[in-house]
Amino acid sequence: MTVDEFFEKSVGEWSSQRSSHNLAWAQFEAITSDITITKKTANDDEVVSLCRQHEIAVEETDVSIAMSWEGESDWDEDEVMEGTAVMSVVKDGPANGRLLRSVGYAETIPAVGKWEMTEDGVFVLHTFYEAAAAEERIWFATPNLRMRVSLIRTSSGNGVVTASFSTEIRKLRP
Amino acid sequence: MTVDEFFEKSVGEWSSQRSSHNLAWAQFEAITSDITITKKTANDDEVVSLCRQHEIAVEETDVSIAMSWEGESDWDEDEVMEGTAVMSVVKDGPANGRLLRSVGYAETIPAVGKWEMTEDGVFVLHTFYEAAAAEERIWFATPNLRMRVSLIRTSSGNGVVTASFSTEIRKLRP
Numbered sequence: 001m002t003v004d005e006f007f008e009k010s011v012g013e014w015s016s017q018r019s020s021h022n023l024a025w026a027q028f029e030a031i032t033s034d035i036t037i038t039k040k041t042a043n044d045d046e047v048v049s050l051c052r053q054h055e056i057a058v059e060e061t062d063v064s065i066a067m068s069w070e071g072e073s074d075w076d077e078d079e080v081m082e083g084t085a086v087m088s089v090v091k092d093g094p095a096n097g098r099l100l101r102s103v104g105y106a107e108t109i110p111a112v113g114k115w116e117m118t119e120d121g122v123f124v125l126h127t128f129y130e131a132a133a134a135e136e137r138i139w140f141a142t143p144n145l146r147m148r149v150s151l152i153r154t155s156s157g158n159g160v161v162t163a164s165f166s167t168e169i170r171k172l173r174p
Numbered sequence: 175m176t177v178d179e180f181f182e183k184s185v186g187e188w189s190s191q192r193s194s195h196n197l198a199w200a201q202f203e204a205i206t207s208d209i210t211i212t213k214k215t216a217n218d219d220e221v222v223s224l225c226r227q228h229e230i231a232v233e234e235t236d237v238s239i240a241m242s243w244e245g246e247s248d249w250d251e252d253e254v255m256e257g258t259a260v261m262s263v264v265k266d267g268p269a270n271g272r273l274l275r276s277v278g279y280a281e282t283i284p285a286v287g288k289w290e291m292t293e294d295g296v297f298v299l300h301t302f303y304e305a306a307a308a309e310e311r312i313w314f315a316t317p318n319l320r321m322r323v324s325l326i327r328t329s330s331g332n333g334v335v336t337a338s339f340s341t342e343i344r345k346l347r348p
Contacts, residue, residue, distance in 0.1 A: 050228065074202075
């Protein structure tokens with residue numbers, strides 16, 4: 001699968017179940033959320049702004065998406081977790097490159113990650129933040145079921161602080 | 175990583191946190207368990223018996239292990255889940271082959287799965303049972319942290335019924 005096909009297949013509305021494991025305390029957190037992924041054109045204001053933020057020419061980007069989510073955790077059912085992020089793929093080779101994000105995963109600051117597509121169709125993303133590093137592996141179990149494993153490592157990259165697993169089911173139109 | 179290295183690194187005692195997602199009902203289950211993996215020699219009685227069961231010559235096996243577990247689920251804290259299984263690797267190529275098991279994952283019957291090691295060090299195992307198919311992906315995030323994603327598919331192989339995620343931390347000796 002190419003990175004373009006991967007993002008093409010990711011477009012849509014998803015119901016997500018996420019389990020997060022705090023490894024030091026052996027604690028579980030269960031999060032349910034709704035995720036919407038839409039495609040963005042290179043001349044979209046948010047894409048232009050993202051590229052400017054990262055000092056990259058819009059022409060260098062391959063595919064861009066916006067992702068928004070709204071969910072709740074069993075740790076605090078009164079608090080709604082929501083957010084939105086714009087992401088642009090830059091290819092440095094046929095199966096690897098950079099991912100620009102308006103909002104990061106481990107820290108809510110703009111981030112640039114390094115991605116690669118593995119031979120068996122897993123999108124692997126490494127992002128280094130100021131105090132942590134994130135590793136995400138995303139793949140399709142079926143065209144309508146996306147899986148995601150995310151690790152937050154210490155900034156040295158050795159220890160893993162939390163590991164989480166998401167299963168995202170495509171909401172089918174009636 | 176070769177399959178031999180993968181099994182070598184798996185030997186030890188592990189504390190496991192497992193989250194299981196029932197996809198149809200969007201339910202979460204949290205399981206904690208202790209797992210012990212030991213190496214078995216080819217002339218071990220249990221390995222000989224496993225090979226006989228599957229009609230394979232002991233000389234065809236590469237590495238063999240015994241795995242035992244004892245744990246509990248948040249669905250029923252009074253019930254202890256425990257079991258033991260013997261597994262032998264048969265190589266059909268440098269990075270693929272069969273895995274013989276005395277007890278299966280999706281069904282508690284003897285099972286033969288097909289495995290492959292991916293270029294980025296993931297042990298991928300497909301097992302077909304009578305009424306289901308299992309797909310497991312196991313890899314090391316660090317030498318002391320093993321991750322495992324398991325899917326149970328319908329026997330046709332299309333739908334996914336449950337997906338689970340385990341983080342296994344090596345118990346370090348004082």
